[in-house]
Amino acid sequence: MSDKVKEVSDADFESIIASDTPCLVDFWAPWCGPCKAIGPVVEALADEYDGKATIVKMNVDDNPTTPGQFGIRAIPTLILFKSGEKVDQVTGAVGKAQLIELIEKAL
Amino acid sequence: MATTHHKLIILGGGPAGLTAGLYAARARMDHLLIEKGAEGGQVLLTDWVDNYPGFPEGISGFDLAEKMLAHAKRFELNSMFANVLSMNISQKPIQLELEDGNSLTCDSLIICTGAHPRPLDIPGEKELTGKGVSYCATCDAPFYRNQHVAVVGGGNTAVQEASHLTKFADKVTLIHRRDELRATKILQEKAFANSKIEFIWDSTVTAINGQDGVEELELLNKNGDTSTLQVDGIFVLVGVLPNNEMLPLTELKADTGGFIPTDIETRTAVDGVMAAGDIRSKEVRQIINAAGEGATAVLAAENYLTNLN
Numbered sequence: 419m420s421d422k423v424k425e426v427s428d429a430d431f432e433s434i435i436a437s438d439t440p441c442l443v444d445f446w447a448p449w450c451g452p453c454k455a456i457g458p459v460v461e462a463l464a465d466e467y468d469g470k471a472t473i474v475k476m477n478v479d480d481n482p483t484t485p486g487q488f489g490i491r492a493i494p495t496l497i498l499f500k501s502g503e504k505v506d507q508v509t510g511a512v513g514k515a516q517l518i519e520l521i522e523k524a525l
Numbered sequence: 526m527a528t529t530h531h532k533l534i535i536l537g538g539g540p541a542g543l544t545a546g547l548y549a550a551r552a553r554m555d556h557l558l559i560e561k562g563a564e565g566g567q568v569l570l571t572d573w574v575d576n577y578p579g580f581p582e583g584i585s586g587f588d589l590a591e592k593m594l595a596h597a598k599r600f601e602l603n604s605m606f607a608n609v610l611s612m613n614i615s616q617k618p619i620q621l622e623l624e625d626g627n628s629l630t631c632d633s634l635i636i637c638t639g640a641h642p643r644p645l646d647i648p649g650e651k652e653l654t655g656k657g658v659s660y661c662a663t664c665d666a667p668f669y670r671n672q673h674v675a676v677v678g679g680g681n682t683a684v685q686e687a688s689h690l691t692k693f694a695d696k697v698t699l700i701h702r703r704d705e706l707r708a709t710k711i712l713q714e715k716a717f718a719n720s721k722i723e724f725i726w727d728s729t730v731t732a733i734n735g736q737d738g739v740e741e742l743e744l745l746n747k748n749g750d751t752s753t754l755q756v757d758g759i760f761v762l763v764g765v766l767p768n769n770e771m772l773p774l775t776e777l778k779a780d781t782g783g784f785i786p787t788d789i790e791t792r793t794a795v796d797g798v799m800a801a802g803d804i805r806s807k808e809v810r811q812i813i814n815a816a817g818e819g820a821t822a823v824l825a826a827e828n829y830l831t832n833l834n
Contacts, residue, residue: 450664451569451587455562458606489737491668491758492655509655511562514608514624 422461426474428483434474435499440524442517443477445495449490452496452511460496463521471521500524501523528628530618531557533826537607537637537768539566540812541802542820543593546633552827557629558597558604559621565590566639567765568812571682571691572663577812586663589812609771633797633826633831636772637661637786637819640765640803640810646676648786649733650761657739657758662686665758669694672757675742677730684708684716684763687723690760691721698754700725700744702793727752731758765791767804780806791822797829 419475421430423444426434435441444460444517446453464473477494478485497507505524508516534544539561549556568574571586582588594602608624615694616629642660644650650658659665662676666689676687676692679701685708704726706713716722727747734741742754750796767783776805777785778794791799801818803810 447664449587449667450661451565451571451590452562452661452664454587455565455569459562462606467793488658491657491738492659492661492665494664495655507655508658513561515556 422430424474426476428481429478431481431484432502434472436502437472437515438501439470439472440505440521441472441474443497443499443501444473445478445490445493445497446475447477448478448495449479450493455511456494456496459517462514463517467521470525496520498524526626526628528620528630528832529557530630531555531603532631533557533823534559534619534621534629535635536564536621536635537566537639537802537804538564538594538604539639539802539815540568540590540593541639541815541822541833542566542635543597544588544639545637545801545818545823546602546604546819547593547597547600547824549603549826550597551821554823554827554830558602558629559607559609559629560604561606561608561628563590564594564604567641570642570661570663572666573687574812581803585768593806593816611771613774613806614773615796616774617797619797633688633825633829634799635819635822636793636798636800636803637773637790637802638768638796640767642761643764645730645761645763645767647732649735649739650670653733653735653739656737657735657756658733658751659758659760660762662689662762665760666690666693669758673698673736673755674758675730675754675756676760676762678701678705678762678764679706679708680762680764681708683710684712685759687722688712688715689717691719694721694758696721696723698723698725698756700730700742701726702729702747703727703767705789730759740755764804765810768808769804774829782806791818793814797826799825 498505530553535558568586575583671697732743785800786806799822802815803821
């Protein structure tokens, strides 16, 4: 994972998803292979949706509160938010097309 | 949209693809390795690899994948991230169509697209995926601290990951459709000796129930008895399906499972097209033979390319 996708924490999570710009959060951990596999796809989307959607990631090892709050029991899980509300989510190293479909739900 | 040509394209960056990449790079062939996610393939799903020679202490799947990639890169592996949607292999050059609209052409192709975990295809499975249904124990085991989980399967992956899960879960119930395990003996010994693992034999899971997460499994015994089992999660580790959606299966004479048959030199039914690793039609799917086939495939490609000229 590169620096293109900003890392968020339990502390700043609420303020980031509160925006009316759609926000995709990639919940990941360093020990998770498929999280690594989906990394380049998430990075590419961050570029493509620059200005239209915010794409961030959260390390579930360092941030226990938020993943618990959303009942996350598998990673990678990607949840789409708009105006502080969850729109939809996907789990697993899905393809780019499926992630675009997810983001488009809030545009 | 642009089209770029290479003498050899390697499709997939698991152990077969990375070994092919290593051999192609060292042979200074004009090559390109295409991977859609991160290199490593299903090795990334494995918590610990204890049967790859040269690592007497064992190595994590993650680290092994990193080392294979670093090894190929040392010899200037040429690779890119892209998703191949379809291909035309009935004419030369072979043409691959990418998701971004661009095309690639090549004289020779090595297919190393691998496989992915097979689902059970039962009610509740799709709905509860990510909410207690998992296909990757390495990824999701830490979410089940002090809980009770089920593992379905009796092969190497199921038995090894059942043991791995006991590092986190209080109790692991392994459910297998037969009355004995298929896994290699040392994995069986470890599992039978582990007091946190219980076994339910001769049974299949017919449904997964739960509202916001997995709560209960419905089981069917071979003798017709039905029962339920309360669990917090279920790990489905019952073999693999081929990653073949971009492949022309008829021309490649795919087997009934969708895997690609080859000769001993990894040559498929189509001239200039090789297949290596888990996508090959075969009995044994191990990291070591995937790597071996990757090497064989590059030598077959070199032969093919030499005879073209």
